[in-house]
Amino acid sequence: MSEREPVLEVSGLETHFHLGGGLLGRGEEQVVRAVDGVTFDIREGEIFGLVGESGSGKTTLGRTILGLVPATGGSIRWKGRELVGLTEKEFRPLRRRLGMIFQDPNASLNPAMTVAQGVGHPLRIHGITQTRAETRARVAEMLERCGLAPAERYLDVYPEDISGGQKQRVVIARTLITGPELVVADEPVAALDMSIRAKVLELMMDLKDELGLTYLYITHDLASGRFVCDRMAIMYLGQMVEWGEARAIYDDPQHPYTASLLDAIPLPDPSRRDRDKQLPRGEIPDALSPPRGCRFHPRCPRAFEPCGWEGRDLIDALEDRWTRIDEATFERELGLVGDRTAAVVADDHVRFRTDDPHALRQLLTELGPSLPTVVIDATTSMEADAGDLVVRFGAGPAPGDQVVAGRTVACHLHGVVERS
Amino acid sequence: MSTVPALSVSDLTVDYATPKGYLRAVDGVAFDLHPGESLGLVGESGCGKSSLGRALMQLLPQGALVGGSVNLAGDELIGASDARLRKARGEDLALVFQEPMTRLDPLMKVSDHFVEAIRAHRPETSKDEARHMAREVLAQMGIPPTRANNYPHEFSGGMRQRIMLALGIVLKPQVIIADEPTTALDVIVEAQILDLLDRLRSDHNVGLILITHNLGIVAETCDRVAVMYAGRIVEIGPVVDVFARPKHPYTQGLLRSVISVDTTELSSIDGSPPDLTAPPRGCRFAPRCDQAFEDCHSVDPMLAQVALDQHAACLLYPGADRRGAEVGV
């Protein structure tokens, strides 16, 4: 595909949610960094994929671009115009040119409006049509374009009377009726039955060609992303970990997270059941306190010393070990380590409140190689201090962006580069 | 197979009352499940797969009608007493649901859920013994013993599903029925949970019925697969055979419509499933089938053997005509 003009340029975008302190303003204010410094652009006429697990911030990023959630930092330029900082009122006229397709067609249509009313409403909102008959004619035309023909059969029905696939077509018609240029599609087929997903995706791609649309395609499903996207970005905990040409990413993933996402997809081919899969440990952590360094390091199957090991990783590693040993050993180790509440965990150290710091140090050193992660190797010191054992960790720089094999990756495996 | 089936289902029907008439959600379903075997029940929304799962456990909404037979190692469950059913749920059959949080009491520690479940079935077990059992089975599911006394909300979605699995197997049931156990989870956690289920099946020799809409999951975890459409099993057989050589046009269409990383061409099935309060005459898939011929709209097909161990209900194959010979599955 030839290089086309970027229509949307996002740089250093941040969307942070501030959770108020406790009742009466006491307690610490917490910040969820749903989108935390994201830079990319979308070129005219392409489908740009945004892929990640739930909690990766992909949906928040899409909603921020459409001004449905206020950005707390950075910039979004659409055809040269800055969108960050626009008020709701200033944004409103732009909405006919920036559309959104939602995930669940059952919930994104107003149950109290007929198809004709719902699809026609954007025309009335933006004053595009003046009379009811004109609106109805435009709606009918759009419905047929979206595969709902003859339109008369669908105009006066309520959403509850049509199937999920038909509802999603109605949603698409409602989004496209004002003639948008950029459409954010948030998991447009995830809620649909398998046998009709392809139909809806095909429709979206046909309409893209017919109407000259540009899509931001948000999905958790790498499989459909591969089929649809020209370029894509893999998101993890509010940041992009790998982005570039979709084909390059699928054929040869460079970030361990991308690789595990690809490995985890169940294949409808029983003969390849026993293929080698590299599955990450655990689940995506709480965005309230993202891990230090590389945010993926606690789960990464290939993480090594510089990835940002920290106090809680040590506790997690011990707990993981405890699920696999006999009870007597567990009791003995627990006696030395103390439970979760007995240790003071900070970013760069853990202070174990223990009766016997020396025995604990010996235990940790011995356990090191048998733990599921390299967390012990990443320690810089273990010292007895005032009857406690303090375990310290070295610096854990956040990985910077590097161009590897035609795409950008943020991972220390390709050389330890600190994020600027 | 020569072993005695752990679960034998025959001619199972489920009807729901609706203002438009009775809706037959499950219509004459039959299959056997052997110990240590996993059977995938796959189909699209509304095909009756969840109703079937619930019917096996006798956990249907009030007013539903159940017919046929669910035989658990020689014991009939349809029409059994409430006490017998309560005993069956947990001791013989475990059910794992899609949304684990709603099945855990937020005010009870995780270990107390186990104490309650164990002592309801085995009152002679002491609380300490029950806690001990809980810790062991939780550890097997990857929950650290130090977390046993936490409350459900302190766990992530995947960990809650692990807890539900642990609760399901603590009484060592013969059969686990998992209804879309990973639908609410992300792919990576889904793969982790499926690995666990597989380990459970081989380590404890339990039968597993995995209800899902995802054919990939079936291919990854199941030995046999039953494809459901409009309340009936339309094809059943070993996963390897059905995925390599699907016989029923619906199975063929469904397999073609899967979007996987290898997909090079999109495909879908036209139309939508029939209204089950007034199902069409003949084969229920005929209106959407591109291979349908005249008889399909008048003759109701039955499961017929189409290959070794593989059965399909389609008139394209000899013996599927109901007017033909009797066939055992």
Added chain:
Amino acid sequence: MAETSARRARVQHALKPWRQANPMARRLVVVGLIITLAFALMAIFADAIAPYGQDQYRYIVGTTTDPATIDAAACGDTLDCEQLPRRIEPSEGYPFGTTSARFDVLSRIVHGARVAFAVVALATVLSMGIGVPLGLYSGYRGGRLDRVLVMSMDAIYAFPPLILAILVAFVLKQALEGRIEEPGVFVASVAVGVVYIPQYFRVIRNHTLSVKEEPFVEAARSLGAKPRTIVWRYVFFNVTSSVPVIFTLNAADAVLTLAGLGFLGFGVQYPRAEWGLDVARALPDVVSGFWWTAFFPGMAIMILVTGLTLVGEGLNDIVNPLLRVKGYRGRVPKRKATDDGADVTEVKA
């Protein structure tokens, strides 16, 4: 043509819950509506139905006409007037008897219906007119205003309703004294209406809170709809489903509150006919064994309240989709496939 098909679709849609409803619920609503309508007709055509006026104690011989409607002074002069019997038992001519003030009980009940309906209607307009928009606004905007409104509404709600109504009636009466003619009905309506504002407010606000989280509300924003459009076109129609239920149940309650006000003397003024007032007036009669003066107004209150409650309960079953789908226990049209005599077990609770 398109217009009519669109309208037909909307009417069909509105009737759908009714058609799918449980027959028991529909029966409740029909019976309740018959009772309520009977009282409503009585109120509208009170003058034609009631044999006498509400405070008529004498009549022109040979008719039932109240001499006061012609020229009271002419009574005994050019007109042949006669007084109604005092405290006569229910009998021919006076089916519900008469009171100690020689009023016909039947006529007072018929006219009392008029007051009841007028007050309930006015009160409902007031409480709905304030409670619904305030609930919508408060729920949709949230923030400090919402907190203040919720707190003040809760304060009103926490007040015993009858005492609150008395307070409002008392204050209003003082304020309006001499300014408008016959403040009774108006004062009673406001007093009763104020009591029910918090109920509409709370239900609408809570419903709004959940509806505004629905994806279709965000979808409306993404289409460029203004907040006012969103509230009225997207939120309002989805929260009003519970209004008819609150309305009928509140109306039933309002009849009781009005009767309570009247009973305690804070409602409309004697000799206007009002059931609660009549019951209060009849108290000395009961002690002396004249049961009918208290019994019939009491029955009127009870029957109307029952009628309205039946409508409310029935509507609740119909409107609440959860009850409608899950607990469907109604008649099911037979279908051949299930009538084949197969052995089935019904799942019990």
